Amino acid sequence: xxxxxxxxxxxxxxxxxxxxxxxxxxxxxxxxxxxxxxxxxxxxxxxxxxxxxxxxxxxxxxxxxxxxxxxxxxxxxxxxxxxxxxxxxxxxxxxxxxxxxxxxxxxxxxxxxxx
Amino acid sequence: xxxxxxxxxxxxxxxxxxxxxxxxxxxxxxxxxxxxxxxxxxxxxxxxxxxxxxxxxxxxxxxxxxxxxxxxxxxxxxxxxxxxxxxxxxxxxxxxxxxxxxxxxxxxxxxxx
Numbered sequence: 001x002x003x004x005x006x007x008x009x010x011x012x013x014x015x016x017x018x019x020x021x022x023x024x025x026x027x028x029x030x031x032x033x034x035x036x037x038x039x040x041x042x043x044x045x046x047x048x049x050x051x052x053x054x055x056x057x058x059x060x061x062x063x064x065x066x067x068x069x070x071x072x073x074x075x076x077x078x079x080x081x082x083x084x085x086x087x088x089x090x091x092x093x094x095x096x097x098x099x100x101x102x103x104x105x106x107x108x109x110x111x112x113x114x115x
Numbered sequence: 116x117x118x119x120x121x122x123x124x125x126x127x128x129x130x131x132x133x134x135x136x137x138x139x140x141x142x143x144x145x146x147x148x149x150x151x152x153x154x155x156x157x158x159x160x161x162x163x164x165x166x167x168x169x170x171x172x173x174x175x176x177x178x179x180x181x182x183x184x185x186x187x188x189x190x191x192x193x194x195x196x197x198x199x200x201x202x203x204x205x206x207x208x209x210x211x212x213x214x215x216x217x218x219x220x221x222x223x224x225x226x227x228x
Binding site for chain 2: 004006040042043045048058090092101102103104105106107108109111
């Protein structure tokens with residue numbers, strides 16, 4: 001079974017802090033994704049990566065950056081946290097860009113509160 | 116802009132009922148459509164994936180259908196159980212989105228004992 005592990009289930013940080021959310025997958029997947037989920041807005045894609053050291057902006061990248069130094073790890077960085085970044089953050093992975101018969105696998109999420 | 120819509124937003128049924136959840140999408144040029152389940156405060160669990168060339172997929176008591184021409188998919192749950200209570204999300208990988216998933220808002224299902 002694919003395992004996508006997010007480092008924290010709950011996180012509380014202060015405005016202006018630099019925040020790191022970590023995600024690790026154990027199935028040698030090429031693709032990794034970061035989403036945020038908010039009531040009434042659903043899931044929105046922040047950033048994704050199709051390979052090591054490769055990143056692409058999703059629909060709402062402002063205020064975020066990412067790092068993928070190793071294939072199994074994809075980090076989301078809030079450069080200077082703000083209260084409107086309080087949300088549930090979900091990481092996902094999938095096999096490779098051309099494998100359209102393979103689903104995305106999600107972690108359990110990190111509920112981040114910015115005070 | 117491609118969109119995915121799920122109706123109803125919430126559904127409550129008695130245990131044992133067969134039920135249908137609906138998903139509609141705005142563009143028939145898709146790679147695949149996926150159904151996910153989300154329990155409160157948790158991540159998403161993949162239930163079924165239907166490729167563009169397929170009409171339906173089945174897993175246990177779940178059956179998902181796809182009609183690209185009308186931009187619709189349904190998730191059929193047979194003999195519902197209280198353990199089926201969760202939010203069900205539909206997501207579509209559109210051609211011109213490079214395979215990225217666009218999610219619907221979900222249907223919150225409650226199955227009463």
